[in-house]
Amino acid sequence: MAPRSNQPMNPTVQEIVAGLVERFDLATLGTRMEAIKERFEQKLEQKLLANNASLIAKLCSQISATQQPISPRLAQQTHHTTPTTSPHLFEPETSSNNPIPPTPL
Structure with a gap:
């Protein structure tokens, strides 16, 4: 077996940790995280x-x-005027048109 030298060839754990810190x-x-986040976004x-x-x-x-x-025919059908409505739809209801029975107490 070869004798160990006093100089380690690899860095020590403390050196690695110190470098990382x-x-x-x-x-x-x-x-760095903020810059990475901005680039990603x-x-x-x-x-x-x-x-x-x-x-x-x-x-x-x-x-x-x-x-x-x-087609010209379809164009005429789609450009018609506002449909007319029956006048009775807008008349106020009267008792003769729609009698409402009294509710029992």
Whole structure:
């Protein structure tokens, strides 16, 4: 067996922990997390906008493909005037038109 040297080849646990603490202190970690969150939100928003634009384009092409010109006869039917109503619908009710029996006590 080879004798162990006094100089370790790998860093000690304390050195690793000290390096991690130095690298990931809470203030720095919070700042990094905020930056990551903002980048993620921006990318997500860009993807959603792109997807929405794509869906809108597909819907528009489907709508235009399925639309048919309105025939003149159908156009006349859809552009009619306001329907007339019977005048009796707006007359006040009288006892002769609709008698209401008295409620028993």
